[in-house]
Amino acid sequence: MPYNFHYKWRKIKSSIMMILSIICALIAIIPLxxxxxxxxxxxxxxxxxxxxxxxPKPAGEPGGGMxxxxxxxxxLVAIGSLIGLPVGILSGIYLSENSSSIFAKxxxxxxxxxxxxxxxxxxxxxxxxxxLPMKRFSAIAGGVALAILMMPLITRTTExxxxxxxxxxxxxxxxxxxxxxxxxxxxxMPAAFKGIxxxxxxxxxxxxxxxxPLLFTxxxxxxxxxxxxxxxxxxxxxxxxxxxxxxxNWNRQAWAAAxxxxxxxxxxxxxxxxxxxxRYA
Amino acid sequence: MIxxxxxxxxxxxxxxxxxxNNASLAASYxxxxxxxxxxxxxxxxxxxxxxAFVIFSLVILMAYExxxxxxPSIQKFSWxxxxxxxxxxxxxxxxxxxxxxxxxxxxxIALFIALPLSVGIAxxxxxxxxxxxxxxxxxxxxxxxxxxxxxxxLFGMFIMAPWLRKTIEPFLGDHLGFIFLFKGPPYxxxxxxxxxxxxxxxxxxxxxxxxxxxKSIPDTQREAAxxxxxxxxxxxxxxxxxxxxxxxxxxxxxxxxxxxxxxAVTMVIGNRPDISFSLFEPxxxxxxxxxxxxxxxTSDLYISSLVEIALLLFIITIILNAIARLVxxxxxxxxxxxx
Numbered sequence: 001m002p003y004n005f006h007y008k009w010r011k012i013k014s015s016i017m018m019i020l021s022i023i024c025a026l027i028a029i030i031p032l033x034x035x036x037x038x039x040x041x042x043x044x045x046x047x048x049x050x051x052x053x054x055x056p057k058p059a060g061e062p063g064g065g066m067x068x069x070x071x072x073x074x075x076l077v078a079i080g081s082l083i084g085l086p087v088g089i090l091s092g093i094y095l096s097e098n099s100s101s102i103f104a105k106x107x108x109x110x111x112x113x114x115x116x117x118x119x120x121x122x123x124x125x126x127x128x129x130x131x132l133p134m135k136r137f138s139a140i141a142g143g144v145a146l147a148i149l150m151m152p153l154i155t156r157t158t159e160x161x162x163x164x165x166x167x168x169x170x171x172x173x174x175x176x177x178x179x180x181x182x183x184x185x186x187x188x189m190p191a192a193f194k195g196i197x198x199x200x201x202x203x204x205x206x207x208x209x210x211x212x213p214l215l216f217t218x219x220x221x222x223x224x225x226x227x228x229x230x231x232x233x234x235x236x237x238x239x240x241x242x243x244x245x246x247x248x249n250w251n252r253q254a255w256a257a258a259x260x261x262x263x264x265x266x267x268x269x270x271x272x273x274x275x276x277x278x279r280y281a
Numbered sequence: 282m283i284x285x286x287x288x289x290x291x292x293x294x295x296x297x298x299x300x301x302n303n304a305s306l307a308a309s310y311x312x313x314x315x316x317x318x319x320x321x322x323x324x325x326x327x328x329x330x331x332x333a334f335v336i337f338s339l340v341i342l343m344a345y346e347x348x349x350x351x352x353p354s355i356q357k358f359s360w361x362x363x364x365x366x367x368x369x370x371x372x373x374x375x376x377x378x379x380x381x382x383x384x385x386x387x388x389x390i391a392l393f394i395a396l397p398l399s400v401g402i403a404x405x406x407x408x409x410x411x412x413x414x415x416x417x418x419x420x421x422x423x424x425x426x427x428x429x430x431x432x433x434x435l436f437g438m439f440i441m442a443p444w445l446r447k448t449i450e451p452f453l454g455d456h457l458g459f460i461f462l463f464k465g466p467p468y469x470x471x472x473x474x475x476x477x478x479x480x481x482x483x484x485x486x487x488x489x490x491x492x493x494x495x496k497s498i499p500d501t502q503r504e505a506a507x508x509x510x511x512x513x514x515x516x517x518x519x520x521x522x523x524x525x526x527x528x529x530x531x532x533x534x535x536x537x538x539x540x541x542x543x544x545a546v547t548m549v550i551g552n553r554p555d556i557s558f559s560l561f562e563p564x565x566x567x568x569x570x571x572x573x574x575x576x577x578x579t580s581d582l583y584i585s586s587l588v589e590i591a592l593l594l595f596i597i598t599i600i601l602n603a604i605a606r607l608v609x610x611x612x613x614x615x616x617x618x619x620x
Contacts, residue, residue: 010512010514010515011512013512013514014512014513014514014515017404017514017517018405018409018513018514020401021401021402021404021405021408021409022405022409023401024397024398024399024401024402024404024405025401025402025405025406025410025418025422027398028398028399028402028421028422028425028481028484028488029418029421029422031425031481032421032422032424032425032428034436034440035428035432035433035436038436038439038440039432039435039436042439086332087332087335087336090328090329090331090332090333091329091332091333091335091336093329094326094329094330094332094333095333097326097329098326098330103330103333103337104333106337107333107334107336107337109603109606110336110337110340111336112602112606113340113599113602113603113606114336114339114340115602116534116537116538116541116598116599116601116602117343117541117595117598117599118540118541118542118543118568118594118595118598119541119543120541120543120568120571120572120591120594121343121347121541121591121594121595121598122343123571123575124347124571124575124587124588124591125343125346125347125591127575128346128347128350128588129342129346132350148339148343151336151339152336155336179319179321179322180319180322180325180326181319181321181322181324181325181326182321184325185325205427206427209428209429209430209431209432210429210430211429211430211431211543211544212430212543212544212568212572215572215575215576216575216576219576236429236431236544239431239432239435240431240434240544240548243431243434243435243438243439243548244548251439254435255435255439258429258431258432258435261429261431261432262428262429262432265427265428265429266424266427266428269423269424269427270420270424273420273423
């Protein structure tokens with residue numbers, strides 16, 4: 001009977017491995033739920049209307065909000081999008097149209113590399129490129145940092161979304177005598193619009209959640225400021241400052257801001273996945 | 282007969298390719314043509330090429346500007362910068378070894394925990410999980426990557442570090458204290474906290490790439506294994522052999538992510554520039570020192586040294602990413618061709 005035993009042992013081993021892999025998956029999901037649970041339980045009590053509409057109060061005084069940080073993040077992301085979107089989308093189009101040229105391959109490679117560059121390094125670059133010449137921290141510097149961060153993401157989604165469009169679309173258009181550029185702009189792009197749009201949302205979500213590149217570019221500001229050449233507040237730097245502060249009240253507000261951020265980011269991510277999954281099907 | 286069909290096929294496909302690729306044919310109705318192309322095509326292509334060039338030059342500009350800013354520090358300290366342990370802004374003496382050590386140590390520990398976990402999840406997702414379970418589990422794991430790093434930091438600082446200090450570290454110290462990794466008083470904030478947070482943060486990227494690579498292994502491999510009488514796990518081992526280099530690539534990408542991670546690590550690692558192999562002791566990483574000291578840097582040499590750290594970080598991550606991408610690409614390409 002050794003043969004039979006051996007076979008059984010192999011089957012048992014297979015089952016053990018399967019259970020181990022399930023355990024791995026469970027272990028990975030636990031932190032996600034822990035983080036969501038604690039963010040909600042710690043942050044929810046501090047969320048009210050005033051939190052969104054009021055300015056930060058001086059230390060020790062209860063209440064206060066993060067209106068300036070919300071607006072600041074909006075402005076920073078807007079600057080980032082303004083610079084990052086055209087570059088990202090158009091170079092994405094270039095990559096999908098000339099996918100096999102050597103230059104395109106190099107750019108694609110550099111896009112991947114840029115995507116892997118730590119955000120703090122991008123912050124340093126923005127500091128060197130914008131803050132040093134301007135001699136002050138500013139919203140523009142923060143926006144530039146976010147733009148550099150968004151570019152590779154947008155380029156990649158644009159290229160991938162365009163590639164999902166069946167080749168027959170292009171052939172049909174070209175067959176009707178429509179020039180290439182019109183085919184791309186008016187046939188391919190509308191067809192790929194949904195995917196590209198959600199991709200853009202995704203990159204905006206990532207930019208809005210970044211802290212490191214803003215620390216020494218936009219710096220942060222406890223007062224109301226919408227001037228582009230002045231330091232500006234942002235949601236993430238607000239969380240960082242309030243988390244480090246020794247006041248319970250501030251710590252709770254940091255959690256509340258984190259809750260707002262996490263809801264924003266998770267929603268956008270789920271939408272992105274739903275939209276792209278339909279595309280693949 | 283066969284050659285005739287082949288000939289015909291070539292003729293047809295050849296023509297098809299021509300009509301698709303030769304835009305001038307389609308565009309020959311409009312008057313202006315430059316370099317054999319319709320004017321609109323010419324302009325459009327060059328505009329998009331210009332923006333692609335922007336990305337290209339941006340990467341080079343980044344490297345050049347950081348190099349230019351760090352020249353004073355490179356000239357003053359040369360190799361001493363990465364071998365010296367003194368970081369003394371008051372006396373303008375800068376050595377980055379503690380930070381390099383902290384970065385590598387925390388990242389490697391994180392990788393050590395994350396790699397088996399991620400491969401386990403990838404095996405579950407690509408081999409064992411039924412389809413209805415695979416999608417939501419993938420989504421949950423990938424959501425981990427979407428959580429902003431500042432939120433990880435917040436969680437690590439207020440929830441995980443106290444838990445480590447009160448429960449885990451005393452326990453490890455009591456039972457495994459004879460190992461150098463678990464020596465010293467439990468601080469909570471320190472290397473262990475940083476490594477654990479990093480583990481969770483790099484899990485999704487290693488998992489999703491490993492899963493994709495394993496999925497790209499053609500089913501014929503699994504079927505062949507089953508046909509030879511292999512159990513499910515033995516078939517998985519066959520798949521793993523094929524996916525090995527892809528998983529290596531995923532690991533390198535994860536390492537790149539861990540090395541550059543800033544906020545979460547800065548908030549939990551304790552920020553003390555010491556070199557200690559104990560997981561309980563506070564440490565400091567290259568990214569954290571940038572986050573903490575950049576705004577305070579007053580002297581030119583100080584800023585220059587910090588920029589040099591950023592440059593080192595840039596170079597490390599570029600090398601890691603480049604190798605990883607090449608490895609992953611070569612694997613998936615190989616099998617896409619088979620399919």
